Amino acid sequence: MAEKSGDNIIEVKNLVKKFGDFIAVANISFEVKHGEIFAFLGPNGAGKTTTIKMLTTLLDPNSGTISVNGFNPEKQKDETRKSFGIVFQDPSLDDDLTAMENMEFHGIFYGVPDKIRKERIEYLLKFVGLWERKDDLVKRFSGGMKRRLEIARGLIHHPKILFLDEPTLGLDPQTRNHLWEYIKKMNKDEGMTVFLTTHYMDEADRVADRIAVIDHGKIISRGTSSQLKKETKTKNLEDAFLKLTGHGIRDEDASAKEQFKSHARRWRGR
Amino acid sequence: MNSPVYIMWLRQVKKYLRSKSRIIGSLGQPLLFLFALGFGLGGLYKQAGGGSFIDFLVPGIIAMSILFTAMFAGIEVIWDRQFGFLKETLIAPVSRFKIMLGRTFGGATTAIFQGIIVLVISIIIGFRPDLLLLPVALLFMVLIGLFFTSLGTALASKLEDMQGFQLIMNFLIMPIFFLSGALFPLATAPEALKIVSYFNPLTYGVDGLRGALTGVSQFGIPLDLGVGIVLTAIVLWIGSELFSKIQI
Numbered sequence: 001m002a003e004k005s006g007d008n009i010i011e012v013k014n015l016v017k018k019f020g021d022f023i024a025v026a027n028i029s030f031e032v033k034h035g036e037i038f039a040f041l042g043p044n045g046a047g048k049t050t051t052i053k054m055l056t057t058l059l060d061p062n063s064g065t066i067s068v069n070g071f072n073p074e075k076q077k078d079e080t081r082k083s084f085g086i087v088f089q090d091p092s093l094d095d096d097l098t099a100m101e102n103m104e105f106h107g108i109f110y111g112v113p114d115k116i117r118k119e120r121i122e123y124l125l126k127f128v129g130l131w132e133r134k135d136d137l138v139k140r141f142s143g144g145m146k147r148r149l150e151i152a153r154g155l156i157h158h159p160k161i162l163f164l165d166e167p168t169l170g171l172d173p174q175t176r177n178h179l180w181e182y183i184k185k186m187n188k189d190e191g192m193t194v195f196l197t198t199h200y201m202d203e204a205d206r207v208a209d210r211i212a213v214i215d216h217g218k219i220i221s222r223g224t225s226s227q228l229k230k231e232t233k234t235k236n237l238e239d240a241f242l243k244l245t246g247h248g249i250r251d252e253d254a255s256a257k258e259q260f261k262s263h264a265r266r267w268r269g270r
Numbered sequence: 271m272n273s274p275v276y277i278m279w280l281r282q283v284k285k286y287l288r289s290k291s292r293i294i295g296s297l298g299q300p301l302l303f304l305f306a307l308g309f310g311l312g313g314l315y316k317q318a319g320g321g322s323f324i325d326f327l328v329p330g331i332i333a334m335s336i337l338f339t340a341m342f343a344g345i346e347v348i349w350d351r352q353f354g355f356l357k358e359t360l361i362a363p364v365s366r367f368k369i370m371l372g373r374t375f376g377g378a379t380t381a382i383f384q385g386i387i388v389l390v391i392s393i394i395i396g397f398r399p400d401l402l403l404l405p406v407a408l409l410f411m412v413l414i415g416l417f418f419t420s421l422g423t424a425l426a427s428k429l430e431d432m433q434g435f436q437l438i439m440n441f442l443i444m445p446i447f448f449l450s451g452a453l454f455p456l457a458t459a460p461e462a463l464k465i466v467s468y469f470n471p472l473t474y475g476v477d478g479l480r481g482a483l484t485g486v487s488q489f490g491i492p493l494d495l496g497v498g499i500v501l502t503a504i505v506l507w508i509g510s511e512l513f514s515k516i517q518i
Binding site: 053056057058059060078079081082086088090091092093094095096097101104105106108109110111114 | 272273274277281284285288289350353354355357358359360361362363364365517518
């Protein structure tokens with residue numbers, strides 16, 4: 001299977017991604033160790049999702065090198081894709097299919113054998129409390145139910161690495177707790193590496209072994225939660241985060257990228 | 271039966287069968303053409319010595335319903351992009367060629383189904399196809415379906431939203447339909463029109479379909495079939511190339 005470079009399952013060196021003049025990711029380097037829960041934190045538009053997209057083969061970087069489970073996401077796309085599961089920040093279910101069909105689709109796409117697939121789907125749907133609703137079309141689900149279904153789906157193929165891009169957004173505290181317990185269990189039992197982003201600092205504090213803080217496309221701090229608190233002389237992770245990234249509200253970065261994209265569309269000449 | 275191509279095909283077909291309003295809705299236009307033009311111009315056509323206009327028109331209308339359904343099925347990639355499901359498929363460890371193939375087969379299946387409904391309705395109102403050549407007719411329907419689903423997919427792979435859709439509708443789908451010999455015989459058309467129609471892929475589809483269903487064709491079934499197969503293979507290849515280059 002995968003060739004491992006030492007202890008690290010993910011290695012990123014001097015990664016750069018530009019959208020026109022806008023630099024979304026500015027020369028970042030970091031590594032994630034085998035079997036750890038790694039939190040990637042940053043304000044809106046800091047470059048988190050863009051980084052995840054490059055790690056997961058959806059975007060090609062402008063420069064820099066990436067290794068995911070020993071593979072290069074830019075060149076060895078299929079091998080890389082077999083290595084991870086992902087729960088996206090925004091929805092990626094097919095609303096016109098049932099919960100079961102969405103799960104089956106995923107299982108077949110990832111080549112999970114029939115028997116195991118059936119067992120896992122049943123287990124996971126029961127786990128997220130959707131087994132009773134398995135034959136309902138997803139468009140009849142509430143936002144929270146869709147979220148739960150996406151998470152269950154991302155776990156069907158028991159990936160080596162699980163990417164979670166703000167997975168608990170819009171979930172109630174019960175489900176959030178439940179979910180993190182399960183993810184911690186998968187992490188422990190199966191040695192699954194977890195790469196997560198979240199805006200809930202208490203979650204990151206509780207589950208993450210190590211944290212990197214990214215802002216304006218640059219990693220500005222990293223370490224364990226207690227190291228970050230010590231470094232910033234704060235009592236909790238939220239204060240540490242605010243001290244590192246400032247109190248200003250930014251959405252401009254994100255919209256700059258959107259603006260560029262719509263310009264590009266207009267100029268593509270149709 | 272657990273290959274990604276099959277499950278992708280199944281998804282397209284299930285979605286189609288679940289939207290009854292779409293099945294019925296997309297029958298409206300071809301039936302309107304069939305009835306309004308068929309009966310409206312039928313007398314004139316007969317007077318001019320052309321025989322039964324319905325016989326002439328039915329293959330064209332079948333091709334039309336396949337053209338529209340197939341193009342829309344291909345362009346649906348844009349919806350999948352907007353609703354996020356495209357990401358789920360593109361991030362899976364499945365070659366994009368297989369994804370595109372399953373999607374195209376699925377779209378083509380729904381388009382052929384739509385064409386068969388039009389054929390059945392035509393038979394009900396008195397159209398009598400050549401039963402021996404029905405498999406050949408079906409083959410042409412498959413080619414038209416595959417060609418235009420691939421074309422729609424290729425276009426949708428380059429578009430990020432539905433803004434370009436009107437453009438495609440008015441400057442591509444409509445001209446392809448009107449300049450294909452679906453509605454009037456090309457043999458008696460002005461030279462300029464003829465030349466344009468020779469570059470239109472649907473022309474060969476309509477001609478082949480007409481040849482198989484009614485025994486009358488301008489180029490002959492073998493030529494139509496040859497052109498159809500070659501063009502379909504080419505556009506399938508282009509479509510899968512463009513589809514596999516999508517970045518999100």
